[in-house]
Amino acid sequence: MKKLKVAVLYGGRSGEHDVSVLSASSVLEELDAEKYDVTPVFIDRDGRWPLPIDQLREFDVVFPVLHGPNGEDGTVQGLLTMLGVPFVGAGVVGSAVGMDKVVFKDVMRAHGLPIVPFRVLRRHEWPQRRTELEIDIVTELKLPVFVKPANMGSSVGISRCTSLADLAQCIEEAFRWDRKILIEQAVRKPREIEVSVLGNDDLQASAVGEIVPRRDFYDYTAKYFATGAEESELIVPAHVPEPLAVLLRETAVEVARLSDVRGMARVDFLVDGENGEVYISEINTIPGFTSRSMYPRMWQASGLGYADLLDRLIVLAQETTI
Numbered sequence: 069m070k071k072l073k074v075a076v077l078y079g080g081r082s083g084e085h086d087v088s089v090l091s092a093s094s095v096l097e098e099l100d101a102e103k104y105d106v107t108p109v110f111i112d113r114d115g116r117w118p119l120p121i122d123q124l125r126e127f128d129v130v131f132p133v134l135h136g137p138n139g140e141d142g143t144v145q146g147l148l149t150m151l152g153v154p155f156v157g158a159g160v161v162g163s164a165v166g167m168d169k170v171v172f173k174d175v176m177r178a179h180g181l182p183i184v185p186f187r188v189l190r191r192h193e194w195p196q197r198r199t200e201l202e203i204d205i206v207t208e209l210k211l212p213v214f215v216k217p218a219n220m221g222s223s224v225g226i227s228r229c230t231s232l233a234d235l236a237q238c239i240e241e242a243f244r245w246d247r248k249i250l251i252e253q254a255v256r257k258p259r260e261i262e263v264s265v266l267g268n269d270d271l272q273a274s275a276v277g278e279i280v281p282r283r284d285f286y287d288y289t290a291k292y293f294a295t296g297a298e299e300s301e302l303i304v305p306a307h308v309p310e311p312l313a314v315l316l317r318e319t320a321v322e323v324a325r326l327s328d329v330r331g332m333a334r335v336d337f338l339v340d341g342e343n344g345e346v347y348i349s350e351i352n353t354i355p356g357f358t359s360r361s362m363y364p365r366m367w368q369a370s371g372l373g374y375a376d377l378l379d380r381l382i383v384l385a386q387e388t389t390i
Contacts, residue, residue, distance in 0.1 A: 071105040074382065075127040077144065079111040082136030083224045083245055091357035092133040098375045104382075111139075124148065129385045130155040133357060137219050140354045141167035156385045158353040162329035166353040170218045170250055172327065176348050179326055181319070184253045184338065184347050185209055188218075191247040194239065205251055206232050212254040215239055217246035228254070257341030261306060263320035264355070264366040265333045266377075268384050271324050273317035274366040278306035302362060304369045312339075315346065327351050331384050334363045 076099075078092030079085055092108070099106050107127070111117055115138065124130060130153050132144050142164035148155045158166065165172055173183050187205055194201065205213070215238040217225040225245035227238035242249040260281070264274035280301040306313070320335035327333070334355035338347045355363035364374045372380065 071103060072128045072382065073107070073126065074099065074104045075107045075109050075124060075130045076133055077109045077111065077130060077139070078133045079113070080134045080136075080139045081111070081113060081115045082134070082138055082140075083220060084135035085113055087356065087358075088133055088135045088139070091135065091361070094358050094361075094374075095131065095133050095378065099378055100375060103379070121147065122151070124153050125151055127153060129153075129382050131382070131385075132157060132354060135354055135356070136224070137167065140352075141219065154385045154388060156381045157331040158327075158329045158333065159388075162327050162333075163353050165327045166329060166333065166351045167219050168248075169216060169350060170248060172351060173250075175326055176323070181323065181326075182345070182347050184255060184349075186250050186252045189239065189249050189251065191243050191249075194243065198236065202232060202235055205235065209251060209253045214252045214254055215242045216250050216252065217242045218248040218250055220245050255338045255340050255347060256343075259339040259341055260349075261308070261316060261337040261339055262362050262366065263316055263335050263337070264363045264370075265320050265324045265329070265335060266331075266367065266372075266380065266384075268330045268387055271321045273320045274372075275305040275369040276308060276313045276316050277302065277304040277362050277366045277369070278308070279303075279362070302360065302365065304362070304365050308339075312344075312346075319346070319348070323348055323351055327353075329353055330388060332363070332381060334366075 076092055076096055078088045080088055096106060096108055109118060130148055132139060132155060134140055134144060140163060142160040145163045146160045149160060165175060170188050173186060176183050187208060189201065212228055212230040215227045215229055225242050227241055229235050229238040260279040262277045266272050280303065282300055316337060323335045324333045334352045336349040338349050355361065357364060364377055367377050368374065
């Protein structure tokens with residue numbers, strides 16, 4: 069049979085450029101050379117492409133391994149849609165909803181799904197009303213809180229704030245990465261639980277996984293560079309009661325459906341370690357694909373190995389129509 073021509077897009081202008089390179093190296097290594105004629109397409113930090121955009125029409129499938137803005141947010145997906153090229157993962161709407169944490173939470177809240185209390189700030193408000201906003205935040209939300217850029221992944225720009233004295237610094241760090249940020253109420257003794265989702269119209273959920281951070285939380289360093297005593301423990305399958313596992317898998321599928329996601333996604337939850345309440349944290353439409361990433365590991369625990377997972381994602385991309 070003729071090999072499928074597959075382009076793997078990676079790199080890009082996002083703050084997650086380095087993570088994208090790590091993910092893509094694993095994807096490129098595992099794509100079966102007997103089935104695919106693979107072309108790596110590296111986008112540099114300035115957004116320069118190594119080939120004319122129109123040349124993407126020559127490929128049977130494009131596999132975007134682009135994390136964060138300008139790759140995971142619907143921009144590249146819109147480009148590929150206009151070119152008429154099948155691509156792996158969510159479309160324009162699903163990508164945009166998943167990228168913007170505020171929009172995602174608003175969608176979940178509109179459908180009555182559980183999320184933690186949060187507050188939104190925009191960059192232009194901060195210099196004008198700094199003291200007032202600090203007081204409002206600590207009055208409305210109990211410390212500690214997490215401060216996050218609205219449009220960033222891999223925990224880039226995220227801080228855990230435990231005191232009013234540190235709040236301004238945390239807010240300014242988040243504003244380095246985005247003009248819109250959110251401040252979230254921290255969950256008591258949180259368990260960080262994740263579920264992988266796969267499929268187009270018939271979404272399926274993987275085994276449940278859990279991350280046990282050795283640092284304050286599962287931050288950028290913990291995800292990709294921590295070693296030794298600081299290396300997080302990744303437990304797949306997670307040690308949770310079966311009724312809770314069923315609830316998490318069902319909810320993950322519902323979250324993906326409401327977000328208009330197809331192809332793949334990783335849905336992240338926070339489970340309160342004191343009372344067992346479940347909160348939806350976020351959805352990642354292009355989850356990490358490194359050898360240690362949770363998305364492929366959870367599917368492996370479900371009986372679908374890394375290379376077979378890539379095969380399935382390419383088939384799903386070819387099945388996608390308007």
